[in-house]
Amino acid sequence: NMKKLIMLLAIATLSTTVFAALPVLPGGDQQEMLASSDSQLADNKKIAYDFFRVVLRGLRLDSAPDYMHQSYMQHNPNAATGLDGFLDYFSAVLGDSEPPAVPDTLPGLVSIQAEGDYVTLSFVRDCVNNGQAYSTTWFDMFRIVDGKIAEHWDSAVMGGDSGC
Secondary structure (H helix, E strand, C coil), X not given: CHHHHHHXXXXXXXXXXXXXXXXXXXXXXXXXXXCCCCHHHHHHXXXXXXXXXXXXXXXXXXXXXXXXXXXXXXXXXXXCCHHHHHHHHHHHHHCCCCCCCCCCCCCCEEEEEEECCEEEEEEEEEEEECCEEEEEEXXXXXXXXXXXXXXXXXXXXXXXXXXX
């Protein structure tokens, strides 16, 4: 019946604002995020954090071997595996331009978690869908072996940014 359909549509329309996600916000003091009562976890967090600041955000590709194993395994479907594959991929990103300044902190960092050999950094990710801005979370997870990054995962999809 038409009355029921109109009522259901009205409820569905009103529910979208009720169920809208809260915005993702950056976390607090990043130095506190790096702390841990377990010194190995603190060291692993620092390796992943500094790699992200220096190599990924600052594009200091000459520093990549300081942070990464030669046999580095990459699980992002858009980038090649191995240290050489990583360097080839990011050299193409950088091109002939000067690398940006290495940031002192990581803008948009929500949190850093560490357990065993794994460290996960989560970030604010701003997106637009059908003209509507929203935020979500991007994750980068690293496996640290003998003080260097051995493996990486993130939430990338083939061909780009999945609508963000």
